[in-house]
Amino acid sequence: MSTAPNSYPSLCSSPPLPRTPNSPLMPISLCKQISTKNVKSLKLSIRVGNSGPGKRSVLIVRASADNGAEEKAEEGENKYEEYEVEIEQPYGLKFVKGRDGATYIDAIAPGGSADKTKMFSVGDKVLATSAVFGTEMWPAAEYGRTMYTIRQRIGPLLMKMEKRYGKMDDAGELTEKEIIRAERNSGIVSGKLREIQMQNYLRKKEQKETRERELREGLQLYKSAKYEEALEKFESVLGSKPELDEASIASYNVACCYSKLNQIQAGISALRDAMQSGYEDFKRIRSDPDLENVRKSEEFEPLMKNFDESFINENALNAIKSLFGFNKK
Template sequence: MQSSCRPGLRIKCAAEVKSSETKQAGAASNGKADKEPEYYEVTLQKPLGIRFSRGGDGGAYVVRTDPKIGNTDPQVEVGDKIAQVSASFGTDIWEAQNFGQVMYAIKTRNGDVYLKMKRNYGDTAGLMGEELSDSQKQWQNERRGGNYGMGTKEMQAANYRNRKETEKKRRELFDIALGKFRKNDIQGALQDFEEVISMEPKNYLGDDFSRITQIYRVAQYNLACCYAAIDQVDAGLEALGEALAAGFEQFGKVRSDPNLDSLRTSPKFKMLIDSYDEPVINDNAIKAIKNLFSFGKKNNDDD
């Protein structure tokens, strides 16, 4: 669905932005044209046909746009970054602070979703991280040339340090989110758990050859509990499904945890959990046996 101007929600409508985007941001300087960042605005009905991922700066970047999976807009391109997003409720607009906050706002929004996007013209560098340092450039040059030198060694050491530092920050953020949930700060917990999930390392391989970290599974489950607490059933079931698909196997907890009570009101809940944990008493098998032996049926013989 294409965007439409909604004065009560927007700062300025898409038509105004479109005209301003065509202006040049300045004259050429030292042979290069200085350009101001360009933005555009869209308002979309849910479900969105746009998928996002966490960038190196912690922001939310477009990684897929597909009208087959939901509503999108022709302006949206892979690599574009969310600058502003409509709040969960009402007409407020939030500055996009981090990936977790943006996902929380979109998932809990009851109505159309407003997005102010920074246009990156298909450049996905923001998804990879900050601008390369001199050592990173040296490492890339060595890799292209098939060499193994000081740049490669330095890069490997830096990557290891960064990975360990990220793991530490992620664990600390998980504990903070859990503390917020226990204090009934559901909004804060939701944003932090979404951020924890977005920090899942790429190409992870655990000591047990698992491709997914344990903290990811538990964070998805806790996310489901948070959405259940504010009666966001669809978002809660989505998070629970992600937890189960990632290998969360505490099925007894899933079936009995009071934090998931609101999700159990949906018929989708039983279908979801049964697809991963087949109940001991299989209703379909019992029905088949009853039909086979005609249990509970009246005898229609004429004798």
């Protein structure tokens, strides 16, 4: 069994997933205080891990510029229309778990399959997806189960979506930041600002406690060889806006789970996510028995070469020694 680095316990990687309903928190609607006119896009350039190839991720967060449609949605007219779209890997979508436990679009990668359709918007809710294989559609009732299906999907992914006009269930963090920034720029610290700051603090504290609990629960399930149930816990952590160290640990353990289930493509995907989030115990990755099946993949070594700079440097040094006869006896 593999172990998590530093302050976290061993968190690694059998089947139906438990159906444990989440207890939603009531979001505080603050959207009407901010005008969304002429908002086109907000670009986020996210740097993760060390420098080197394959380690830069750029995502675009798009806000809805259709104020009329948004106002109709608020008033209950034409509320949350649905649409279907089929995409190919790489999907170019980042997902987040809402307070209701459902799956929402958190970011869209430029140039990806989803971006090219021009249909997705940040905040849209996933209602159903293609099954792991075949043409059957599975409802997206729980975040962990939905991610499990998306990662393992064989062939094009058909998604049934609900247009939310940028109104995500996880309480509109961008709107709160805009309110805080506006009040600070005006030099006025009102009671509303203090209230928002306290709400943010309490929410983040609660989210962190929940993530830590789910990591521990995932570990116990993994130790009991309940890999699919452990997957839901680890995926839930990843959907709850984790810090980079939490994301790297959870992703690594997702990769271990998929390796144990012999779901190689999904394991490679999760392992890539782990290293992009900063997981750097490359010796463990190359020796962990829980990743044995993943290491058999033809994609494993090319993936490692994108991240394991020490391994690349060691190979280069050995090549130089060989060239000049230093390795000869």
